Amino acid sequence: MAIKKKSHRLLQKEATRKILLQSAYSLFVEKGYEKTTMRALAENAGVGLGTIFKHFSDKPSILAAAFEEDLNAVLQNAFRTLPSLGITSQLIHISNHLYSFYAKNPIFSRALIKEVLFLEGDHGKVLHQQLQIFLETITNLIGNAVQNGELSPDTQTSDGATAYWSFYFTGLLLGLMEPSFNVSTQLALVERLIDKHFFEKGDSFRGC
Structure with a gap:
């Protein structure tokens, strides 16, 4: 049975999500959850604020x-x-x-x-x-x-x-x-x- 390969777009989406979560984890630990803003998460991950809301x-x-x-x-x-x-x-x-x-x-x-x-x-x-x-x-x-x-x-x-x-x-x-x-x-x-x-x-x- 042939295994379907993930599309480039899907792979890119998963990679972006992983970067966002890693960025969030590090900021939550460093600054604390309450002091971490969505904008700070976006800047730390190197993406636009809108990108975050596409995922979360x-x-x-x-x-x-x-x-x-x-x-x-x-x-x-x-x-x-x-x-x-x-x-x-x-x-x-x-x-x-x-x-x-x-x-x-x-x-x-x-x-x-x-x-x-x-x-x-x-x-x-x-x-x-x-x-x-x-x-x-x-x-x-x-x-x-x-x-x-x-x-x-x-x-x-x-x-x-x-x-x-x-x-x-x-x-x-x-x-x-x-x-x-x-x-x-x-x-x-x-x-x-x-x-x-x-x-x-x-x-x-x-x-x-």
Whole structure:
């Protein structure tokens, strides 16, 4: 089967988008998100202001796209190195990877969470889809824990995934509210909440 080659225009568009995101990333880190203007982004990337708006509708969309690849890489690594058994260990493993990512630059991470939480448009849809995929993956992990006897057969897997997300996000917000994100402290909190939610009926289902 012949492989279709990308047109010159499409390749040029992708190259421009990559330059814009690299420029945005460097300016956001150097000057801070709030102090970085769209005009400064254009000047730093060596393009006109109109070119930016052909790719992104607003600054929050650029912020989301600039870190989308990094976040995806963090998640892929977390799932690739996931412990084979132990739902608590697995969920804490995932949380640790994500918290460590945000803790590297808490000031910038605060801006990221603040701006993209209710992001609309195409990038908002992408983030929503990514969240749904993440929750489905967590649901499957919980389902596996039910099947291998670690969790009660009565466990509602989708509810469990939503509960974990709320625990994780609570820890993330609490960590970002502090001057320095203490990953260990927030992981301990999430672990307590996970144990309370999944094992509150006792230890009879801690077989694995």
